Amino acid sequence: MSTQRPTIEESSKFNLITSIWIVPFIAFIIAGWLAYQYFAELGPEIEIVFPENAGLHAGQSQIKYRNVPIGTVKKIVLQEEGEGVTVIARMEKSATPYLNTHAKFWIVKPVVGISGVSGLETLISGTYIDMYSAKGGETKNFFHGLTQAYRYTEDGMYFQLSAPSSYNVKAGTPVYFKNIEAGQVEHVNISLDGQGVEFVVFINKLYVPYVHRSSKFWVTSAVEMSLAHGRLDVNVAPVTHLVQGGIEFSSTGEDASNTVPEKFVFRLYKNANLAEGQVIGKGGDFINTFEILTEDSIAKLKKGALVQYEGYEVGRVKDIRLSYNMQSHKILGQILVDIDLSSFASKHDDVTSCQQKFYQALEEGLSAKISSADPFTGTLFVDLVFDTNTTKRSIIHGEHFVRLPSVPNDTRGIIDGVEKLVASLNKVVDESAEPLQIIVADLQKTVNNLHAMTEAKNFKTMPDEMNKAMKELTTTLRTAKKVLKGYDSNSLLTHQISQTLKEVTETSQEMEEFLKLMNRKPNSLIFGDK
Known part of the structure; x- marks a missing residue:
């Protein structure tokens, strides 16, 4: 019996199904598919430049849009110039349509400020980058981050204010309407010309209809006092106002349906009293700058002083420049007014029609006069008056601005007038000076000023002591005038002038003490000097 061995036929063909390489091949296919899936879903890489890193961490901090994570911070590097940091982030594919010119980025972190505490959720989740955008616009992958949260325009509107000083208003200061918080101050910057401060406030959508051309903005006071009909009213601001400060605005209802022009600038007043003054005009583009040249003393004219016409506020003093006049040996004042x-x-x-009509008024005699706003201290303002002695004249163009013709100031502070009279009378007594016409003229001006002031209705409401002192001063000056006009002999004149001088001096000293008291304690008229 023979044994037959099976023959094994060797095959040179490669069979993938039975090959040992099938396992790594399948693994390669799976890995390739997963890689494709990963890169297909992978969003773009973007760069965001911030002034500084405010708590972001590479690999941890997220980018959110409408509180939904759409990206992760991958790397944070310092800029080559050292002026900021560049945040490199990987975004999800779903965020690609929003990475365009509309995109805004800002860092959300815990902040404790005068407006309260914000970003408390970051204490648990960590600091993150928030985003606002809308579809449309050119696609971008490089952005400049904001230093504060972006305001959605559909939630309200921005308005611009200006003032000579910041009045201690800062970014985050609340804005109120009828003691209801309606917005807040977003930005505080020095104006481009360096002459004032500009504010950008955001008003919530609910209160935007109450802001119109006739609205006024002012800084809220901690304590407000008013005295009317013999009744003292004291209003103390809430504790939150005392700590945070605030800005209040008014709304009369006029022009409420008309939107405020885009470049319209509101004036921010220092307090409610100044804001309540009678102001006429539309503001905005209707405000033009003019210059006034005068050799009258303007030492007591301040920036921000009123420009009035017929008792109404029509402008403000913008700047005051002084120079020495070689010909007249006087100080020449250049006053810029808005x-x-x-x-x-x-x-x-x-705007064009208003300018034409104003220039016509200048041709017909409208002039600027530096007048006294305070009869005691001589504080000045610019009063626009018509010079009846002026015929038709041409518009004068200065180096940069149209020039307002000026008329001399024929008034001065009451105290300044009294002091000058006392000095003149001393000279008469000491030197027996003959010409008395100058003194008589000074007496006449001072008496007229005092008479006009004491006959005013608001003067009659002043405290009795002040009223009495001023009336005594008026009587004394009238007596002095009669004495000088009735001058017959030196002996009689000297005796009468000496007596009058003594009374004037005593009254002047009383007024000086009164002014010192007012400067030291302004509310002494109500509460006394206790």
């Missing part, structure tokens, strides 16, 4: 030209035109005139 005037609302719409105050001198009809309601519906445009």
Whole structure:
């Protein structure tokens, strides 16, 4: 019996199904598919530049849009110039349509400020980057981050204010309407010309309809006092106002349906009393700058002083520049004033028509006069008056601005007038000076000023002591005038002038003490010097 061995036939063909390489091949296919899936879903890489890193961590901090994570911070590097940091982040594919010119990025972190505490959720989740955007616009992958949260325009509107000083208003200061918080101050910057401060406030959508051209903004006071009809009213602001400060704005309802122009600038007043003054005009583009040249003393004229016409505020003093005049040996004052030209035109005139009508008024005699706003201290303001002695004249163009013709100031502070009279009378007594016409003229001006002041209605409401002192001063000056006009002999004149001088001096000293008291304790008229 023979044994037959099976023959084994060797095959040179490669069979993938039975090959040992099938396992790594399948693994390679799976890995390739997973890689494809990963890169297909992978979003773009973007760079965001911030002034500084405010708590972000590479590999941890997220980028959110509408509180949904859409990206992760991968790397944080310092810029080559050292002026900021660049945050490199990987975004999800779903965020690609929003990475365009509309995109805004800012860092959300815990902040404790005058407006309260914000970003408390970051104490648990960590600091993150928030984002706002909208579809459309050119696609971008490089952005500049914001230093504070972006305000959605559909949630409210921005308005611009200006003032000579910051009045201690800072970013985050609340804005109130009828003691209800309606917005807040977003930015505080020095104006481009360096002459003032500009504020950008955000008003919530609910209160935007109450802001219109006639609205006024002012800094809220901690304590407000008023005395009317013999009744003292003291209003103390809430504790939150005392700590945070605030800005209040008014709304009369006029022009409420008309939107405020885009470049319209509101004036921020120092307090409610200044804001309540009678102001006419539309403001905004209707405000033009003019210059006034005068050799009258303007030492007591301050920046921000009123420009008035017929008792109404039509502008403000913008700047004051002084120079020495070699010919007259006097100080020449150049006063720059901002005037609302719409105050001198009809309601519906445009900027060009208002300017034409104002220039016509200048040709017909409208002039600037430096007048006293305070009869005691001589504080000055610019009063626009018509010079009846002026015929038709041409518009004068200065180096940069149109020039307002000026008329001399024929008034001065009451105390300044009394002091000058005392000095003149001393000279008469000491030197027996003959010409008395100058003294008589000074007496006449001072008596007229005092008479006008004491006959005013608001003067009659002043405290009895002050009223009595001023009336005594008026009587004394009238007596002095009669004495000088009735001058017959030196002996009689000297005796009478000496007596009058003594009374004037005593009254002047009383007034000086009174002014010192007012400067030291302004509320002494109400509470006394206790």
